Amino acid sequence: LAQDRAEPFQFWTPGVEELWKAAPTDSASSASDSIDLNEPRPRRYWLYSPGKGASQWQEFSTNGMMGIAWDELGDFSAYPNRESIRQQLDPEGTRGSMMNDVLAVWQFQNEMAVGDIVYAKHGKSKLVGRGEVTSDARYEPERDSFKNVRSVSWDHVGSWELPGNAVLKTLTDITPDHDYVDTLEEIFADEPEPGESVVVTPLSRYDKTSFLNEVYLSEERYDRLCRLLTRKKNVILAGPPGVGKTYAAKRLAFSIIGAQDPSRIQMVQFHQSYSYEDFMMGYRPTESGGFTLTEGPFYRFCDRARNDTSKRPYFFIIDEINRGNISKIFGELLMLIEADKRREKLRLLYKNETFSVPPNVYIIGMMNTADRSLAVLDYALRRRFGFFQMDPAFKSSGFMRWQREIDSPALDHLVADIIDLNAAIAEDPALGSGFMIGHSFLYSPTNDDDGWLESVVEVEPIPLLDEYWFDEPARAQEWAERLRNAAS
Structure with missing residues (x-):
């Protein structure tokens, strides 16, 4: 596998150094509006070498498995982070960064998941198979080599030309390159072909009851939100930080779909530099120094929804929708997204074709009302979207039920203080209700940790108070101490 390990990236994908820097190195996370630990994980796609020169392919394809080498590491699950892998592979520090090796081991063990798609390749120009991962990683010490393995249902085995000039890395996550x-x-x-097996992973059912059990919204407000989305086809969930806008948006889509089906949901995030070329289509530089017309996520998503013969609903979710320059991003789409103009067509800016937004595409945007840096929302956007206000749900039946299940006097005390704090924020003429503290800040995936409340208070509401009352530090400090005392 020496050749597999040594080659740098050669095509679309960002370099290993960028992936290394971008990927998290530990499991720490904060409870925030955009974090969802129970969210079904979207499928990922991997390009994979079954040994040098595909030397293990016959065994792996026959036995329904895949594996990678680096047997000197033993059981990959024993390594808590990538640095521990690097130190074990090169304790003397004489073999360079070894980023490719370390990343392959880490991703095989920790980032690949059941349901992911794997494309097996031979060298740089041939595909030999496609399959779906059907098990977690496991260590089989009785094997002579490639002792860390996963089960894979190889639904295609043969020989196909591999597009592009593929890398010689052992394992590459190609998910970000949708076109590839x-x-x-x-x-x-x-x-x-006859005899080939196709594994279909059943989707978990999800309905109105499931939504109401997980999102702290009353049945009446859920029904109103569904009617608004059905009528306008575009809605914006607006509210202060921590009220679960992203969480609610995805589960709203699941409840209408009837199942937790990530394949019919796509999410992007707007920012000040986001453009029509990023969203719809535009010219991108190539390795040869030229430019190629590249379709954006919204174009591809609409095409997929249009080609669904059953016309099932599809949901395009836009986080921080008010951070982008709406006219710059949407262009001619501002007219086409209107509910009564979904069947109309306009000629695209970059392509000699007409385009329409399918009636089965629904757009859900999220807007943080506490962001001081944002200008007033474009009136053209307001006219095309229905707005739905989401507020802290500390007094909702769902939150109070969860609060009783936790059975923590400290949590009860903290909730009462945050309710008082929100009243003070709402009454402040310089702030208002759009700056209140949301209920999702108090969620913790590790409630058996006695220190989780103190951690949440220090990481989430206190920094917000310092920002809200930067010109009244004494007031911010008074509330910070009150929250600290409640959580201790």
Whole structure:
């Protein structure tokens, strides 16, 4: 595997150094509006070498498995982070950064998941198979080599030309390059041959009751939100930080779909530099120094929804929708997204074709009302979207039920103080109700940790208070101490 390990990235994907810097190095996370620990994980796509020169492919394809080397590490699950892997591979520090090696081991053990798609390759120009991961990683010490393995249902085995000039890395996450993944999927779009197996992972059912059990919204408000989305086809969930806007948006989509189906949901985040070229389509530089027309996520998503013969609903979710320049991003789409203009067509700016937004595409935006840096929302956007206000739900039946289940006097005390704090924020003429503290800040995935409340208070509401009352530090300090005392 020496050759597999040594080659740098050669095509679309960002360099290992960028991936290394971008990826988290520990499991710490804060409870925030955008974090959802129970969210079904979207499927990921991997390009994989089954040994040098595909030397292990016959065994792996026959036995329904995949594996990678680095047997000197033993059981990959024994390593808590990537640095511990690097130190074990090169304790003397004489072999360079070894980023490719370390990243492959870490991703195989920790980032790949059941349901992911793997494309097996031979060298740089040949595909030999496609399959779906069907098990977690496991260590089989009785094997002579490739002792860390996963089960895979190889639904296609054969020989196909591999598009592009593929890397010689052992394992590469190609999920971010939607165009490349689409190209690979088209290769295997034919019906399976007799005897080939196709594993269909059943989707978890999700309905109105499921939504109400997880999102602290009353049945009446849920029904009103659904009617608004049905009528306008575009809604914006607006509210202060920590009220669960992202969490609610995804579960609203699941409840209308009837199942937890991430394949019919796509999410992007707007920012000040986001443009029409990022959103819809535009020209991107190529390795040869030229430019190629690249379709954006909204174009591809609409195309997928349009080609759904059953016309099932699809949901495009936009986080921080008010951070972007709406006219710059949407362009001619501002007219096409209107509910009564979904069947109308306009000629695209960059492509000699007409385009329409399918009636089965619904857009859900999220807007943080406490962001001081934002200008007044574009009136054209306001006219095309229905607005739904989301407020802290400390007094909702769902939150109070969860609070009783936790059975923590400190939590009860803290909730009471935050309710008082929100009243003070709402009455402040310089702030208002759009700056209140949301209920999701108090959620913790590790409630058996006695210190989780203190951690939440220090990381979430206190920094907000310092920002809200930066010109009244004494007031911010008074409330900070009150929250600290309640959580201790």
